Amino acid sequence: MTSMTRGLACAAFAVTLLAAPLSAETITSGNLVITQPWSRATPSGAKVAGGYLAIENKGSVSDRLLSASTTAAKKLEIHEMSMNDGVMTMRQVENGLAIEPGGILKLAPGGMHLMFVELKAPLRQREQVPVTLKFERAGEVRTLFDVQAVGAQTPAPNAVPKPLPPMPTKASSPIFMPRRRWPM
Ligand SMILES: [Cu+2]
Secondary structure, eight states, X not given: OOHHHHHHHHHHHHHHHHHSOOOOOEEEETTEEEEEEEEEOOOTTOOEEEEEEEEEEOSSSOEEEEEEEESSEEEEEEEEEEEETXXXXXXXXXXXXXXXXXXXXXXXXTSSEEEEEEESSOOOXXXXXXXXXXXXXXXXXXXXXXXXXTTOOSXXXXXXXXXXXXXXXXXXXXXXOOOOBOOO
């Protein structure tokens, strides 16, 4: 293979990689099933970002999301939206959020969400941000939040359940940018 064709093959591979949708993770911890934790890329200089996910309680007793933490930001707060003099504002939840038996707690754009406060660096599309969730009964659960495009409204638009091609062992072309992985 000439270096020219190898370069083209790498470029084609990189394009395939970029086009492939991220498969959002599902994590089970005890009676809780956590699906599609995701966030959005932030413009440089932005200090906050939203975090979204769904938590289903398959048990027979209620649990409670107490707090969350991440290495990507100074704080990770639980926020709810409320009307204040006709203006939608968000505020931090004091005592966590209950997840009733058989119920699903949804954190999504426009509603309850996690808030990364004082980001250490902008979040970039396609990277994964480690978040530790703390529950009253299920304890601590480690998750990875998939970072979608700026302004994304859903965890994976046009998602097709298809595994990503294997990652090359080392970057063989300057066109290939390895994903940053935040430490857990
Ligand atoms: Cu918020």
